[in-house]
Amino acid sequence: MQTQTYEYLIIGGGMVADAAARGIRERDQTGTIGILSADVDPPYTRPALSKKLWTDPDFTWEQVPLDTEAATGAEIRLSTLVTAIDRSAQTVTTAEDEVFGYRRLLLATGSTPKTISAPDDERVLFFRSAEDYRTLRELAGRGGHFVVVGGGYIGTEIAAALAGNGVETELVFPAEVLGDDTFPSGLARRYEDLFRNGGVQLTSRSRVSEVREEGNAFHVVLDSGEELRADVVVIGLGADPVIALADAVGLATDDGVLVDEHLVTNDPAIWAAGDIAEYPDPILGRTRVEHVDNAEEMGAAAGRSMAGEDVPYAHTPYFYSQVFGTRWEAVGTLDPSKDPLVVELDEDRSVVYYRDESGAPVGVLLWNVEKARDLARAVLTDRVTDPERLRLRIT
The missing domain is CATH 3.30.390.30 (FAD/NAD-linked reductase, C-terminal dimerisation domain)
Structure with missing residues (x-):
C-alpha cells in the first residue's frame, strides 16, 4: 500500500541529500521533500568523523549534524532501506514493504566500504559512518594495540587521529613508501615521516588477507603469512558506489550511474548525485568523484535541477586530506x-x-x-x- 507521495524523494541520507534538499528550497519553497535513509543518524558532516572530531577540541559532536529537517522541512525516515524502484508507477519500496510515491527522484545512495574476511565484532570496524566513529571513540578510550588497514584517505586519517590521541597504532599498507601511489617520491617520503614522527608504527609492502579472532584479541593475517596481534582493527580499503538499485531498474551505469550535465539519468524523472554519479565534468571529462566538495556542490545542483533550474553542473571538485x-x-x-x-x-x-x-x-x-x-x-x-x-x- 502506498503510504505517501512526495514532490521530491531522495534515496540516501548523507551530505548529498542535505545539499539537495537545500537546493530544492532555493527554487521551490513549498514542494514536499522526503528523504529515505538507511543510516541511523540524520545527515551529518562526514569528513569530521576522521578529521576535526579527533583533532579540534572545540569541535564537538553537536556540530556534526546538518539540521536538514529544520532548514528545509524535509521529512527524514531513518533506518529505512529502499529495496526496489518502480519507474512506471513512480514508486519505491522499502525492506519493510512500505511504498512511497515520487514526482522526481534523486538517487544519493553513496558508497559502501570494501570488505575482507573478518569477525562480526564491534572491535573490527569497516569505518564509514557516524556510528562507527562513536564506537571507535569509545574503544580508543580503553587503550590497547590498534591495527589500521589501508594507506588511502580513511586509513591514513584514522591512523593519524588515533596516534594523535595517544593510542598505540600500527598502519598496514601495500606501498613501499606511504603515499607513493599519490605523491612524487620526495613528497611521499615527507608524508611517511609525518606518521613515523607522529608515533604510528608502519608496516609497508603488506596486504591483509583476513582477520581472525583468537581469544579476546585478533590476528591480522598478512599476505606474507605473518600475523599481527590487535585489540582493535580498523579497515579502510576504499569503497564501492551503491548502484544496485539503478542497475535493477535499467538505468544506464558504467563506473557509476550515468547522468547528463543536469544530473538526470536516462529516466527523465530520476536524478543521481554524489559518489554514485558519473557525470560530464567540463575540465576532467566524464568522471565519478567520491569527495565532500562534490557531494555538497553536486547535491545542491541536483536539487535545483529537480526543481526546474536549467543550468548545467559545471563545478570541478577538489579533494583534500589533513594529517598531523x-x-x-x-x-x-x-x-x-x-x-x-x-x-x-x-x-x-x-x-x-x-x-x-x-x-x-x-x-x-x-x-x-x-x-x-x-x-x-x-x-x-x-x-x-x-x-x-x-x-x-x-x-
Whole structure:
C-alpha cells in the first residue's frame, strides 16, 4: 500500500541529500521533500568523523549534524532501506514493504566500504559512518594495540587521529613508501615521516588477507603469512558506489550511474548525485568523484535541477586530506607516473603538476598551499605544456 507521495524523494541520507534538499528550497519553497535513509543518524558532516572530531577540541559532536529537517522541512525516515524502484508507477519500496510515491527522484545512495574476511565484532570496524566513529571513540578510550588497514584517505586519517590521541597504532599498507601511489617520491617520503614522527608504527609492502579472532584479541593475517596481534582493527580499503538499485531498474551505469550535465539519468524523472554519479565534468571529462566538495556542490545542483533550474553542473571538485597538521588539496588526477613537475615554494609548501604525454597537466596537488583551488582548475583548463610557464602559475 502506498503510504505517501512526495514532490521530491531522495534515496540516501548523507551530505548529498542535505545539499539537495537545500537546493530544492532555493527554487521551490513549498514542494514536499522526503528523504529515505538507511543510516541511523540524520545527515551529518562526514569528513569530521576522521578529521576535526579527533583533532579540534572545540569541535564537538553537536556540530556534526546538518539540521536538514529544520532548514528545509524535509521529512527524514531513518533506518529505512529502499529495496526496489518502480519507474512506471513512480514508486519505491522499502525492506519493510512500505511504498512511497515520487514526482522526481534523486538517487544519493553513496558508497559502501570494501570488505575482507573478518569477525562480526564491534572491535573490527569497516569505518564509514557516524556510528562507527562513536564506537571507535569509545574503544580508543580503553587503550590497547590498534591495527589500521589501508594507506588511502580513511586509513591514513584514522591512523593519524588515533596516534594523535595517544593510542598505540600500527598502519598496514601495500606501498613501499606511504603515499607513493599519490605523491612524487620526495613528497611521499615527507608524508611517511609525518606518521613515523607522529608515533604510528608502519608496516609497508603488506596486504591483509583476513582477520581472525583468537581469544579476546585478533590476528591480522598478512599476505606474507605473518600475523599481527590487535585489540582493535580498523579497515579502510576504499569503497564501492551503491548502484544496485539503478542497475535493477535499467538505468544506464558504467563506473557509476550515468547522468547528463543536469544530473538526470536516462529516466527523465530520476536524478543521481554524489559518489554514485558519473557525470560530464567540463575540465576532467566524464568522471565519478567520491569527495565532500562534490557531494555538497553536486547535491545542491541536483536539487535545483529537480526543481526546474536549467543550468548545467559545471563545478570541478577538489579533494583534500589533513594529517598531523599538514593539509594537501588537489584537483584532477594524482598519478606519480604522470611525469610530475614539483615546484617547491618554500620548505613547507609545494605545488605538483601531473602531466600527460604532451606535457599538459592532468592534475594539480597543493601541499600546504591555501586559496589556490581556482588557480589549479585554471591550470587544467589552459593545458600549458611549457614547464617554465607552469612553474609560474601558482606561486
